[in-house]
Amino acid sequence: MLLTVNIGNSSIRFGLFENNNHHHLECDRSWIINTNPHRSLDEYIFLFKSIYHQNGILSQLIKNIVIGSVVPSLTNIVELSLYKIHKKKPIVVDRYSISPVKHFSHQLGTDLYANAIAAYTLYHKKKKKALLVIDFGTALSFTCIDKNGLIQGVVIAPGVKNSLFSLIGNTALLSQVELKKPSNILGKYTETCIQSGIIYGYLSMVEGLINRINKELKKNCFVIATGGLSHIYSPLTNSIHYEDKLHTIKGLKILFYWNNK
16 A cells, blocks of 8 residues: 655645555545644654554555645654554655656745645646646646646635634634535625625636636636635536545556555
8 A cells, every 4th residue: 555645835645555556546435634734743652553544554554655735844854753663764855856747946834745746647648738736735736738748836815714814803704604505695694794795706817817818828728626615606607527535646656656666
Protein backbone atom coordinates (compact mmCIF):
# COMPACT_ATOMS: atom_id res chain seq x y z
CA MET A 1 0.00 0.00 0.00
CA LEU A 2 0.99 3.61 -0.63
CA LEU A 3 0.30 6.31 1.96
CA THR A 4 0.00 9.84 0.56
CA VAL A 5 0.29 12.83 2.91
CA ASN A 6 -0.70 16.35 1.88
CA ILE A 7 0.40 18.86 4.54
CA GLY A 8 -1.57 22.08 4.20
CA ASN A 9 -1.84 25.23 6.30
CA SER A 10 -5.17 24.23 7.86
CA SER A 11 -5.15 20.46 7.67
CA ILE A 12 -3.18 17.35 6.76
CA ARG A 13 -4.98 14.96 4.42
CA PHE A 14 -3.95 11.31 4.19
CA GLY A 15 -4.83 8.88 1.44
CA LEU A 16 -4.27 5.12 1.23
CA PHE A 17 -3.90 3.46 -2.16
CA GLU A 18 -3.91 -0.33 -2.05
CA ASN A 19 -3.05 -0.62 -5.74
CA ASN A 20 0.45 0.68 -6.52
CA ASN A 21 -0.21 0.88 -10.26
CA HIS A 22 0.08 4.57 -11.23
CA HIS A 23 -2.87 4.20 -13.60
CA HIS A 24 -5.08 3.13 -10.67
CA LEU A 25 -5.97 6.40 -8.93
CA GLU A 26 -8.95 5.34 -6.84
CA CYS A 27 -8.13 6.20 -3.22
CA ASP A 28 -9.22 3.36 -0.93
CA ARG A 29 -9.29 5.34 2.30
CA SER A 30 -8.74 8.96 3.28
CA TRP A 31 -8.78 10.94 6.50
CA ILE A 32 -7.89 14.41 7.68
CA ILE A 33 -6.42 15.99 10.83
CA ASN A 34 -6.04 19.63 11.78
CA THR A 35 -2.63 21.16 11.20
CA ASN A 36 -1.03 21.86 14.56
CA PRO A 37 2.52 23.27 14.52
CA HIS A 38 2.96 22.63 18.24
CA ARG A 39 2.66 18.83 18.35
CA SER A 40 5.79 16.98 19.39
CA LEU A 41 7.29 13.99 17.59
CA ASP A 42 5.87 11.61 20.20
CA GLU A 43 2.43 13.21 19.88
CA TYR A 44 2.44 12.71 16.11
CA ILE A 45 3.53 9.08 16.47
CA PHE A 46 0.78 8.44 19.04
CA LEU A 47 -1.83 10.24 16.89
CA PHE A 48 -0.95 8.35 13.69
CA LYS A 49 -0.88 4.99 15.46
CA SER A 50 -4.26 5.76 17.08
CA ILE A 51 -5.81 6.58 13.69
CA TYR A 52 -4.47 3.33 12.24
CA HIS A 53 -5.89 1.38 15.19
CA GLN A 54 -9.31 3.08 15.05
CA ASN A 55 -9.64 2.42 11.31
CA GLY A 56 -8.28 -1.13 11.31
CA ILE A 57 -5.22 -0.15 9.24
CA LEU A 58 -2.25 -2.49 9.59
CA SER A 59 0.83 -0.25 9.51
CA GLN A 60 3.05 -3.09 8.27
CA LEU A 61 1.04 -3.21 5.02
CA ILE A 62 2.10 0.34 4.14
CA LYS A 63 5.21 -0.18 2.02
CA ASN A 64 5.66 3.32 0.57
CA ILE A 65 4.97 6.87 1.72
CA VAL A 66 4.93 10.14 -0.23
CA ILE A 67 4.67 13.58 1.38
CA GLY A 68 3.80 16.90 -0.23
CA SER A 69 3.89 19.96 1.98
CA VAL A 70 3.38 23.72 1.93
CA VAL A 71 4.35 24.00 5.63
CA PRO A 72 8.15 23.53 5.80
CA SER A 73 8.20 23.61 9.61
CA LEU A 74 5.97 20.51 9.71
CA THR A 75 7.52 18.50 6.89
CA ASN A 76 10.44 17.05 8.85
CA ILE A 77 8.50 16.12 11.99
CA VAL A 78 5.73 14.37 10.02
CA GLU A 79 8.36 12.63 7.88
CA LEU A 80 10.29 11.49 10.96
CA SER A 81 7.19 10.30 12.83
CA LEU A 82 6.12 8.17 9.84
CA TYR A 83 9.64 6.80 9.52
CA LYS A 84 9.63 5.80 13.21
CA ILE A 85 6.32 3.95 12.72
CA HIS A 86 7.00 2.27 9.36
CA LYS A 87 10.82 2.05 9.30
CA LYS A 88 10.49 3.27 5.73
CA LYS A 89 11.85 6.65 4.60
CA PRO A 90 9.07 8.70 2.98
CA ILE A 91 9.67 10.39 -0.38
CA VAL A 92 9.14 14.15 -0.04
CA VAL A 93 8.09 15.74 -3.33
CA ASP A 94 7.98 19.41 -4.31
CA ARG A 95 7.75 21.67 -7.38
CA TYR A 96 11.15 20.43 -8.60
CA SER A 97 10.14 16.75 -8.59
CA ILE A 98 9.97 14.99 -11.97
CA SER A 99 6.61 14.83 -13.74
CA PRO A 100 5.09 15.24 -17.20
CA VAL A 101 3.92 18.74 -16.22
CA LYS A 102 6.24 21.69 -16.95
CA HIS A 103 6.47 25.05 -15.21
CA PHE A 104 8.94 27.88 -14.77
CA SER A 105 8.15 28.94 -11.21
CA HIS A 106 10.40 28.93 -8.15
CA GLN A 107 7.41 29.66 -5.90
CA LEU A 108 4.81 27.11 -7.00
CA GLY A 109 3.26 25.30 -4.01
CA THR A 110 3.54 21.52 -3.94
CA ASP A 111 -0.26 21.24 -3.66
CA LEU A 112 -0.79 23.31 -6.81
CA TYR A 113 1.85 21.29 -8.64
CA ALA A 114 0.12 18.06 -7.57
CA ASN A 115 -3.23 19.50 -8.69
CA ALA A 116 -1.79 20.27 -12.13
CA ILE A 117 -0.22 16.80 -12.44
CA ALA A 118 -3.43 14.99 -11.48
CA ALA A 119 -5.48 17.09 -13.91
CA TYR A 120 -3.06 16.55 -16.78
CA THR A 121 -2.72 12.81 -16.14
CA LEU A 122 -6.45 12.18 -15.72
CA TYR A 123 -8.01 14.49 -18.28
CA HIS A 124 -5.70 15.80 -21.02
CA LYS A 125 -6.17 12.80 -23.35
CA LYS A 126 -9.93 12.68 -22.78
CA LYS A 127 -10.59 16.41 -23.09
CA LYS A 128 -7.75 17.57 -25.39
CA LYS A 129 -8.10 21.11 -24.06
CA ALA A 130 -6.76 23.45 -21.37
CA LEU A 131 -7.49 22.37 -17.79
CA LEU A 132 -8.28 24.51 -14.75
CA VAL A 133 -8.12 23.20 -11.17
CA ILE A 134 -9.92 25.25 -8.50
CA ASP A 135 -8.82 24.33 -4.99
CA PHE A 136 -11.19 25.43 -2.20
CA GLY A 137 -8.52 25.08 0.51
CA THR A 138 -6.95 27.46 3.03
CA ALA A 139 -6.59 29.74 0.03
CA LEU A 140 -8.81 29.69 -3.05
CA SER A 141 -6.50 28.86 -5.94
CA PHE A 142 -6.90 28.43 -9.70
CA THR A 143 -4.18 26.49 -11.56
CA CYS A 144 -4.32 26.43 -15.36
CA ILE A 145 -2.53 23.80 -17.49
CA ASP A 146 -2.48 23.81 -21.30
CA LYS A 147 -3.03 20.68 -23.41
CA ASN A 148 0.75 20.16 -23.64
CA GLY A 149 1.21 20.02 -19.85
CA LEU A 150 2.62 23.53 -19.35
CA ILE A 151 1.27 25.44 -16.36
CA GLN A 152 -0.07 28.71 -17.78
CA GLY A 153 -0.40 30.46 -14.45
CA VAL A 154 -2.13 30.58 -11.08
CA VAL A 155 -4.68 32.82 -9.35
CA ILE A 156 -4.74 32.93 -5.53
CA ALA A 157 -7.48 34.57 -3.45
CA PRO A 158 -8.36 34.44 0.27
CA GLY A 159 -9.93 31.16 1.28
CA VAL A 160 -13.61 30.84 2.17
CA LYS A 161 -13.11 29.95 5.84
CA ASN A 162 -10.50 32.68 6.37
CA SER A 163 -12.94 35.23 4.95
CA LEU A 164 -15.67 33.97 7.25
CA PHE A 165 -13.35 34.14 10.27
CA SER A 166 -12.20 37.65 9.38
CA LEU A 167 -15.84 38.73 9.08
CA ILE A 168 -17.14 37.38 12.38
CA GLY A 169 -14.04 36.16 14.25
CA ASN A 170 -14.49 33.59 16.99
CA THR A 171 -17.73 35.15 18.20
CA ALA A 172 -20.81 33.20 19.18
CA LEU A 173 -22.12 33.90 15.70
CA LEU A 174 -19.53 31.56 14.19
CA SER A 175 -21.26 28.42 15.44
CA GLN A 176 -24.58 29.66 14.01
CA VAL A 177 -23.39 30.24 10.43
CA GLU A 178 -23.60 27.03 8.45
CA LEU A 179 -21.84 27.08 5.09
CA LYS A 180 -24.84 26.35 2.89
CA LYS A 181 -26.78 28.10 0.16
CA PRO A 182 -29.43 30.45 1.57
CA SER A 183 -32.87 30.49 -0.05
CA ASN A 184 -32.56 34.12 -1.16
CA ILE A 185 -29.74 36.43 -2.25
CA LEU A 186 -31.03 39.21 -0.02
CA GLY A 187 -31.03 37.92 3.55
CA LYS A 188 -33.38 38.97 6.33
CA TYR A 189 -31.33 37.71 9.29
CA THR A 190 -27.64 37.99 10.09
CA GLU A 191 -26.98 34.31 9.42
CA THR A 192 -28.60 34.31 5.96
CA CYS A 193 -26.99 37.65 5.08
CA ILE A 194 -23.55 36.20 5.81
CA GLN A 195 -24.38 32.94 4.03
CA SER A 196 -25.34 34.91 0.94
CA GLY A 197 -22.08 36.87 1.00
CA ILE A 198 -19.88 33.81 1.55
CA ILE A 199 -21.73 31.40 -0.78
CA TYR A 200 -22.97 33.63 -3.58
CA GLY A 201 -20.09 36.09 -3.25
CA TYR A 202 -17.46 33.38 -3.68
CA LEU A 203 -19.54 31.65 -6.36
CA SER A 204 -19.61 34.91 -8.32
CA MET A 205 -15.83 35.24 -7.93
CA VAL A 206 -15.29 31.67 -9.11
CA GLU A 207 -17.55 32.05 -12.14
CA GLY A 208 -16.10 35.47 -12.94
CA LEU A 209 -12.49 34.23 -12.80
CA ILE A 210 -13.31 31.18 -14.93
CA ASN A 211 -14.82 33.51 -17.54
CA ARG A 212 -11.84 35.87 -17.42
CA ILE A 213 -9.34 33.00 -17.69
CA ASN A 214 -11.24 31.53 -20.64
CA LYS A 215 -11.31 34.95 -22.29
CA GLU A 216 -7.58 35.48 -21.73
CA LEU A 217 -6.76 32.05 -23.19
CA LYS A 218 -9.34 32.48 -25.98
CA LYS A 219 -10.56 28.96 -25.23
CA ASN A 220 -12.79 27.23 -22.68
CA CYS A 221 -11.07 25.18 -19.98
CA PHE A 222 -12.26 21.92 -18.51
CA VAL A 223 -12.73 22.85 -14.84
CA ILE A 224 -12.06 20.53 -11.88
CA ALA A 225 -12.86 21.55 -8.30
CA THR A 226 -11.12 20.12 -5.24
CA GLY A 227 -10.44 21.04 -1.62
CA GLY A 228 -12.45 20.76 1.57
CA LEU A 229 -15.33 23.03 0.50
CA SER A 230 -15.54 22.08 -3.17
CA HIS A 231 -18.67 19.99 -2.55
CA ILE A 232 -20.56 23.11 -1.43
CA TYR A 233 -19.83 25.24 -4.49
CA SER A 234 -19.63 22.70 -7.33
CA PRO A 235 -23.38 21.85 -7.43
CA LEU A 236 -24.28 25.56 -7.61
CA THR A 237 -22.70 26.30 -10.99
CA ASN A 238 -22.41 24.85 -14.48
CA SER A 239 -18.94 26.43 -14.80
CA ILE A 240 -17.38 23.59 -12.75
CA HIS A 241 -17.38 20.35 -14.74
CA TYR A 242 -16.08 17.85 -12.17
CA GLU A 243 -15.60 17.76 -8.41
CA ASP A 244 -13.02 15.55 -6.70
CA LYS A 245 -12.11 16.19 -3.07
CA LEU A 246 -9.16 13.77 -3.34
CA HIS A 247 -7.69 15.29 -6.51
CA THR A 248 -4.51 16.61 -4.79
CA ILE A 249 -3.53 13.32 -3.17
CA LYS A 250 -4.01 11.59 -6.52
CA GLY A 251 -1.42 14.05 -7.82
CA LEU A 252 0.91 13.01 -5.00
CA LYS A 253 0.51 9.36 -5.98
CA ILE A 254 1.47 10.24 -9.57
CA LEU A 255 4.47 12.21 -8.29
CA PHE A 256 5.51 9.18 -6.24
CA TYR A 257 5.47 7.06 -9.38
CA TRP A 258 7.62 9.52 -11.34
CA ASN A 259 10.14 9.97 -8.52
CA ASN A 260 10.51 6.39 -7.25
CA LYS A 261 12.07 4.79 -10.31
